[in-house]
Amino acid sequence: MSELDAGAPGFSEKSFYLQEFRGRTLAIAAQAADLRRAEPLAAVVGELVVHGARVCVLSTERAALDALLAGRVLSAAMPRLEGAVWRALRRSGSAGLLVGGSLAFAPACRDVALRLGVGKLVWLDRDGGLAGPGGERLSFVHLEELQQYLASDGARARRLALLREVERMLTGGIPAVNVCTLEGLADELFTYAGSGTLFTRERYMHVRRLGIDDFDAAADLLRRGVDEGFLAPRSDEEIDQVLASGFGAFVEGAHLAGIGALLVDEVARMAEVASLYTLTRFLGEGVGGHLLTYAVERAIALGLSAVFACTTEERVASFFLRQGFREAGQGEVPASKWKGYDGARRARVRCFRRELTPASA
Numbered sequence: 001m002s003e004l005d006a007g008a009p010g011f012s013e014k015s016f017y018l019q020e021f022r023g024r025t026l027a028i029a030a031q032a033a034d035l036r037r038a039e040p041l042a043a044v045v046g047e048l049v050v051h052g053a054r055v056c057v058l059s060t061e062r063a064a065l066d067a068l069l070a071g072r073v074l075s076a077a078m079p080r081l082e083g084a085v086w087r088a089l090r091r092s093g094s095a096g097l098l099v100g101g102s103l104a105f106a107p108a109c110r111d112v113a114l115r116l117g118v119g120k121l122v123w124l125d126r127d128g129g130l131a132g133p134g135g136e137r138l139s140f141v142h143l144e145e146l147q148q149y150l151a152s153d154g155a156r157a158r159r160l161a162l163l164r165e166v167e168r169m170l171t172g173g174i175p176a177v178n179v180c181t182l183e184g185l186a187d188e189l190f191t192y193a194g195s196g197t198l199f200t201r202e203r204y205m206h207v208r209r210l211g212i213d214d215f216d217a218a219a220d221l222l223r224r225g226v227d228e229g230f231l232a233p234r235s236d237e238e239i240d241q242v243l244a245s246g247f248g249a250f251v252e253g254a255h256l257a258g259i260g261a262l263l264v265d266e267v268a269r270m271a272e273v274a275s276l277y278t279l280t281r282f283l284g285e286g287v288g289g290h291l292l293t294y295a296v297e298r299a300i301a302l303g304l305s306a307v308f309a310c311t312t313e314e315r316v317a318s319f320f321l322r323q324g325f326r327e328a329g330q331g332e333v334p335a336s337k338w339k340g341y342d343g344a345r346r347a348r349v350r351c352f353r354r355e356l357t358p359a360s361a
Helices: 013-021 039-050 062-066 081-092 105-117 145-151 155-173 185-190 212-227 236-244 288-299 314-324 342-346
Strands: 025-031 054-059 074-075 095-100 120-124 140-142 176-180 197-200 205-209 246-249 255-265 270-279 306-311 326-329 352-357
Touching: 013 039, 013 185, 025 039, 025 105, 025 212, 039 062, 054 081, 054 105, 062 074, 062 095, 074 081, 081 095, 081 105, 105 120, 105 155, 105 185, 105 212, 120 155, 120 185, 140 145, 145 155, 145 197, 155 176, 155 197, 176 185, 176 246, 197 306, 205 288, 212 236, 212 246, 212 255, 212 270, 236 246, 236 255, 246 288, 255 288, 270 288, 288 306, 306 314, 314 326, 314 352
Parallel strands: 025 054, 025 120, 054 095, 074 095, 120 176, 140 197, 270 306
Antiparallel strands: 176 197, 205 246, 246 255, 255 270, 306 352, 326 352
């Protein structure tokens, strides 16, 4: 049994995200009602600061900010705000910013976040993230999608004002805005599943080869895929091969949304698209298609004649058929695929194959 199968990863989602936030400054906009029950916010700010992130909490409530941040509160109207905030964050890792004046809360928060040049603004809202037409939560929305949504009839009146403000934040230059509830803040920042919606200025995903610093997160996704029945269990040696040949879809340049590997059989001049797995939060976001496109382009660059994939899951089978694969017999893939393969699983597995030409990417 491999370490992956034994469930001893030495890795957690929270540790992954805390490491990614290290050295970054986050702004959290909290309205008065949220600061009156600030325990969830205090816990998140504390964990971020302990692990090397810097946090600015924006609100109109001076007394509540004082209580939350032990008096480390600055007025957003002060001269040379940027330098004052920088020095405050260097000293303690967190600071409160009192906003308001002639501007409403949302524009005031936008103005401060843009002046400071933060990479992320987290907006606490009682209704949480954005919902789709069927009521399902939309985990990720980029600016163009948001603008299409605003042009449709989908936005309720109360949400419309907030969403237009998010649009202004993104077009103004803030790279990412998370909208979630106070109660869901920790899940939104520290888990794959999240709890709200991440809005981004650019399309939020790119695919690249895995580096060794990605292996912890990738191994965790492999484990999830095995536990859910989508991926076949692998030995330590096979896991090492997958990681060494692996590639991932990364959100915001860092967060791993899905993985795959291209396992080349030099004798047959073919490659298996293996361990293709996407986190549930990203289903419907096109992650699988981007991963498969990367694999096919890589196989063509290597001069291979075909790629193939194997699965026991109907949903995965349908995905490969939509991506230009055809169903193939087990004899149409390299014999090396079946060495040591579990007999019971082989009886259920279906194979798919796609011939390659330079134009087939």
